[in-house]
Amino acid sequence: MKRRRIPGLIDLFEVSDANEIKALARDPHLDRKFETPTCPINWLLLKRSLEVLSFGRHRFPTMMPREDAQRVSRQQELWNTLTEKAAAIKSGPAELEPLADWVRGVGSDAQLGILVQQLLGQLFSSRFVATEESWNAAKTLVSAPRSKNFPLMLWWFVGGKVRRAKRLLAGLVNEDLSAVNAIGIAVHNVVKSLRHMRDLYSNVELRSSLSAEAAAEQCLFAPVSVYRQATAAGQLGDCPYSRHSLFVLSIGEAAQQPEGRSLVFMEDSWSRCPANLWVPGMLQGVWDRACLSA
Numbered sequence: 001m002k003r004r005r006i007p008g009l010i011d012l013f014e015v016s017d018a019n020e021i022k023a024l025a026r027d028p029h030l031d032r033k034f035e036t037p038t039c040p041i042n043w044l045l046l047k048r049s050l051e052v053l054s055f056g057r058h059r060f061p062t063m064m065p066r067e068d069a070q071r072v073s074r075q076q077e078l079w080n081t082l083t084e085k086a087a088a089i090k091s092g093p094a095e096l097e098p099l100a101d102w103v104r105g106v107g108s109d110a111q112l113g114i115l116v117q118q119l120l121g122q123l124f125s126s127r128f129v130a131t132e133e134s135w136n137a138a139k140t141l142v143s144a145p146r147s148k149n150f151p152l153m154l155w156w157f158v159g160g161k162v163r164r165a166k167r168l169l170a171g172l173v174n175e176d177l178s179a180v181n182a183i184g185i186a187v188h189n190v191v192k193s194l195r196h197m198r199d200l201y202s203n204v205e206l207r208s209s210l211s212a213e214a215a216a217e218q219c220l221f222a223p224v225s226v227y228r229q230a231t232a233a234g235q236l237g238d239c240p241y242s243r244h245s246l247f248v249l250s251i252g253e254a255a256q257q258p259e260g261r262s263l264v265f266m267e268d269s270w271s272r273c274p275a276n277l278w279v280p281g282m283l284q285g286v287w288d289r290a291c292l293s294a
């Protein structure tokens with residue numbers, strides 16, 4: 001755990017050890033309440049993420065506090081819906097053919113983004129149609145909270161690029177913010193999975209030896225990082241932290257460690273991803289379908 005602290009300026013912890021992240025995820029003082037009256041650099045980081053990951057004064061579910069009743073019920077509801085669909089998608093139905101074909105080597109990277117966005121959008125609205133425009137909006141949305149290119153980001157914010165991207169995506173899914181998160185943010189993790197699956201598939205030996213389950217497991221990647229903020233002073237091991245300390249939990253790196261698998265979807269935490277069974281099931285379905293015609 002690395003601490004960057006200059007009193008009155010920054011108070012930030014960067015954590016990339018799987019066991020430390022698991023301990024912090026269990027800590028009741030760490031939450032996503034995200035109070036912005038804090039030191040300037042913490043404020044800047046939080047403000048930017050909250051600005052991007054909210055729409056019409058409502059935060060995306062991934063930025064909502066643990067105890068928020070609506071978040072909790074929506075998370076459970078979505079988990080129920082997706083888990084119910086997991087068995088069917090795992091069997092590799094026809095709707096996965098475009099993705100299976102892409103894994104076999106047909107189509108460009110940009111086409112993959114549109115195909116994945118289409119699959120995810122359909123989970124929320126049967127009339128959803130992904131286009132080059134909606135995929136470009138998703139790329140804007142994922143870059144804006146984390147990009148280190150500050151002049152470009154300033155240009156995007158001032159010029160309304162981020163606002164327009166969110167408006168476009170929200171308009172396609174009836175302003176359901178779980179859906180906007182899926183087609184604007186989570187879509188990039190699934191794209192990464194399928195890019196890796198195409199690499200695995202291109203290896204003829206792996207293609208015939210890997211089970212669908214093993215292939216899907218190898219294709220899972222966690223988001224790069226998630227934020228938490230301390231609601232009160234506390235201590236992790238021998239390291240004290242203050243109220244409003246900001247934590248960057250680098251789950252992308254930690255999930256690659258031997259004990260890090262549960263961090264891909266924050267499975268053992270209150271913030272568990274509702275797609276934690278649907279995504280691996282879908283990846284198995286794509287692998288099986290791609291191999292079927294090999």
Ligand code: HEM
Pocket residue numbers: 061062071072075078120123178181182186187189190193220221222223226227251263264265266270271272273274275279
């Ligand atoms: C490879 C794909 C995906 C990965 C790796 C992933 C990972 C995660 C992680 C780690 C979190 C917890 C964030 C935190 O602790 O602050 C999360 C939350 C969430 N994910 Fe996913 N996700 C994926 C795909 C999806 C998809 C496809 C959907 C929707 C269809 C989805 C919906 C959500 C929602 C709504 C939350 C917020 C849960 C809450 O706290 O209420 N995710 N996801």
